[in-house]
Amino acid sequence: TQLLEQSPQFLSIQEGENLTVYCNSSSVFSSLQWYRQEPGEGPVLLVTVVTGGEVKKLKRLTFQFGDARKDSSLHITAAQPGDTGLYLCAGAGNQFYFGTGTSLTVIP
Amino acid sequence: ETGVTQTPRHLVMGMTNKKSLKCEQHLGHNAMYWYKQSAKKPLELMFVYNFKEQTENNSVPSRFSPECPNSSHLFLHLHTLQPEDSALYLCASSQSGETLETQYFGPGTRLLVL
Numbered sequence: 536t537q538l539l540e541q542s543p544q545f546l547s548i549q550e551g552e553n554l555t556v557y558c559n560s561s562s563v564f565s566s567l568q569w570y571r572q573e574p575g576e577g578p579v580l581l582v583t584v585v586t587g588g589e590v591k592k593l594k595r596l597t598f599q600f601g602d603a604r605k606d607s608s609l610h611i612t613a614a615q616p617g618d619t620g621l622y623l624c625a626g627a628g629n630q631f632y633f634g635t636g637t638s639l640t641v642i643p
Numbered sequence: 644e645t646g647v648t649q650t651p652r653h654l655v656m657g658m659t660n661k662k663s664l665k666c667e668q669h670l671g672h673n674a675m676y677w678y679k680q681s682a683k684k685p686l687e688l689m690f691v692y693n694f695k696e697q698t699e700n701n702s703v704p705s706r707f708s709p710e711c712p713n714s715s716h717l718f719l720h721l722h723t724l725q726p727e728d729s730a731l732y733l734c735a736s737s738q739s740g741e742t743l744e745t746q747y748f749g750p751g752t753r754l755l756v757l
Binding site: 539565566575576577578579580583585623625627628629630632633634635636 | 684685
């Protein structure tokens with residue numbers, strides 16, 4: 536099993552603040568995906584990163600894949616209440632291995 | 644709406660009951676998946692079907708029995724479950740089962756075993 540650890544586990548911030556969540560592993564992955572899961576729904580794919588050092592931006596969200604392809608970060612600028620949800624990372628080995636998730640609450 | 648539907652959305656069952664979860668995808672995909680999501684644990688892949696053939700079984704107990712009659716439908720038959728099986732069961736589909744593909748998840752069935 537290839538373990539992916541996400542931190543922090545819980546995060547509660549005010550609207551307008553910036554935040555970063557992390558996804559770390561001792562294993563190398565061929566690609567890494569980030570999902571957001573809202574209460575009562577399944578995870579929805581946000582981005583896939585493939586190349587070590589790759590940075591992708593999705594509006595206020597910036598995703599980075601570590602140079603060694605073992606870790607990734609998600610940075611949100613000026614968080615909004617609509618960003619509230621569970622953020623999951625998933626690394627591709629012979630299957631997808633999901634992290635434990637970061638539960639984000641953005642307070643209006 | 645992701646194109647993947649699951650029924651029922653909520654299920655309460657006793658340990659001696661038999662029930663089935665249903666998943667249907669309207670995306671024309673050929674691969675379907677069952678995942679288990681428990682509190683404080685990573686999403687766990689249970690089964691993978693590709694073109695109706697089971698290609699992955701992640702050491703799941705035999706009290707969980709999957710069935711894939713065609714590429715659009717996936718079932719998870721449950722019998723003699725344990726309280727620790729209480730969790731959110733998520734179905735997903737993708738085009739052909741490759742790991743770089745996007746998986747589209749259903750909303751899940753919240754299962755409580757008493």
